[in-house]
Amino acid sequence: MRFTRPPDLDGVTTALAGGDALVVGGGTMVVPELTHGRVDPPAVVDLSHAGLDGLTRAGGWVVGAMVTYTALERADVPLLSRVARGITGGPQIRNRGTAGGSASYANPSSDVPACLVALDARLRLASVRGVREVAAAEFFLGAFRTVREPDEVLTEILLSDVDGKIGYLKFKLVEGSWPIVTAATVARPTAVRVVLGGAAAVPVAVELDPPPAGTTDPAWRAHVASVVERGIDEAGGGWDDVLAPGGYRRRIAPVIAARSVADALGEVTA
Amino acid sequence: MTTVRLTVNGVQREIDVAPGTLLVHAIREQVGLTGTHVGCLTGDCGACTVVVDGATTKSCSVLAHSADGATVETVESLADGEELHPVQRAFWDEFGFQCGFCLPGMLLTAKELIESTPDPDDADIHRAINGNLCRCTGYNTIVAAVRRAAKEAS
Numbered sequence: 001m002r003f004t005r006p007p008d009l010d011g012v013t014t015a016l017a018g019g020d021a022l023v024v025g026g027g028t029m030v031v032p033e034l035t036h037g038r039v040d041p042p043a044v045v046d047l048s049h050a051g052l053d054g055l056t057r058a059g060g061w062v063v064g065a066m067v068t069y070t071a072l073e074r075a076d077v078p079l080l081s082r083v084a085r086g087i088t089g090g091p092q093i094r095n096r097g098t099a100g101g102s103a104s105y106a107n108p109s110s111d112v113p114a115c116l117v118a119l120d121a122r123l124r125l126a127s128v129r130g131v132r133e134v135a136a137a138e139f140f141l142g143a144f145r146t147v148r149e150p151d152e153v154l155t156e157i158l159l160s161d162v163d164g165k166i167g168y169l170k171f172k173l174v175e176g177s178w179p180i181v182t183a184a185t186v187a188r189p190t191a192v193r194v195v196l197g198g199a200a201a202v203p204v205a206v207e208l209d210p211p212p213a214g215t216t217d218p219a220w221r222a223h224v225a226s227v228v229e230r231g232i233d234e235a236g237g238g239w240d241d242v243l244a245p246g247g248y249r250r251r252i253a254p255v256i257a258a259r260s261v262a263d264a265l266g267e268v269t270a
Numbered sequence: 271m272t273t274v275r276l277t278v279n280g281v282q283r284e285i286d287v288a289p290g291t292l293l294v295h296a297i298r299e300q301v302g303l304t305g306t307h308v309g310c311l312t313g314d315c316g317a318c319t320v321v322v323d324g325a326t327t328k329s330c331s332v333l334a335h336s337a338d339g340a341t342v343e344t345v346e347s348l349a350d351g352e353e354l355h356p357v358q359r360a361f362w363d364e365f366g367f368q369c370g371f372c373l374p375g376m377l378l379t380a381k382e383l384i385e386s387t388p389d390p391d392d393a394d395i396h397r398a399i400n401g402n403l404c405r406c407t408g409y410n411t412i413v414a415a416v417r418r419a420a421k422e423a424s
Contacts, residue, residue, distance in 0.1 A: 003272070005338070029313075032330070035312075035330070090398070091325075091382060091401060092316060092326045092375065095327055096328075096331065
């Protein structure tokens with residue numbers, strides 16, 4: 001296995017040009033994959049010296065691919081800073097793991113993909129062929145699959161300012177678990193958008209009516225259930241893995257969505 | 271084999287490692303410091319925790335080559351000869367360990383917490399140690415130990 005740690009982005013794209021290399025950022029997801037033989041690439045390209053760790057306020061935010069969860073925790077990036085504080089695995093994982101890596105790895109049971117869709121993020125991909133930007137809503141193709149080509153590297157996540165109230169809820173069964181279902185909400189006066197993570201192979205975005213009588217109103221909850229279940233079915237059904245069966249995730253997703261909306265609207269729920 | 275340069279507990283080391291070697295294995299087998307433990311090799315259990323360039327890290331999730339040039343502190347850096355580090359002393363006094371397997375992660379994350387948050391509340395402590403699995407204590411004595419260590423450091 002060839003190992004390279006290029007000193008800049010040009011070096012990274014050159015090293016990836018053959019299309020056979022594994023990109024290692026923080027390593028918290030892919031290094032265990034290497035260890036357990038689930039991937040066996042001829043080459044590894046390490047991003048840690050390529051200058052991709054910038055976190056800058058520029059209109060919205062530009063989050064470099066190597067910005068760690070710890071760096072996000074210390075900043076004030078809408079939604080992502082809050083999500084970073086709740087990432088499973090302790091400070092040792094948050095000190096190395098990155099939002100960019102989570103997006104690129106595209107594990108359905110992870111926090112970041114659905115949050116990026118909720119934030120209408122754009123993801124910048126670079127290769128020797130050039131640079132392109134992809135909307136988060138189009139980035140995730142399936143479980144562990146994105147539009148990133150093998151010779152491309154994610155360089156930045158671009159975030160615009162959010163013009164609504166943000167809510168977030170993550171449901172997991174034990175402290176050390178990957179999330180079972182997450183829900184990120186952006187609530188505007190006339191429309192409430194919720195993006196579910198973990199529920200299906202890809203993030204599921206739904207538009208809900210604002211709750212006219214609070215988020216515990218049974219009629220509104222029925223509306224949420226029907227919209228969320230339809231969204232999950234259209235995305236291929238509930239995501240199944242060792243943590244939880246798809247039917248379970250589909251069943252709890254509407255409740256998680258409703259509680260996320262309650263969080264966005266500042267309602268106190270049990 | 272490629273040469274990797276590390277500064278481990280203040281000592282510069284040059285080690286030859288095969289591609290794909292994990293930092294935890296390099297520390298244990300090439301550097302010879304076995305206080306850092308191999309647990310799950312999935313990044314879950316925290317027994318392999320070391321401090322890399324000032325930040326706690328699970329060394330099973332880092333390739334040794336990626337650490338080339340880094341400063342690494344292991345659990346062996348804590349005690350000064352026979353003199354326990356205050357965090358170790360607090361774990362001793364509160365019965366914060368039994369078998370000791372999780373200790374590298376517990377001690378190093380506790381130390382990192384206290385350095386950044388001198389007066390942590392229980393939520394801070396839980397968040398600091400929640401990347402370490404302990405199968406002996408039930409965690410209560412560990413939380414008490416971190417609380418004591420913080421109090422004694424202030």
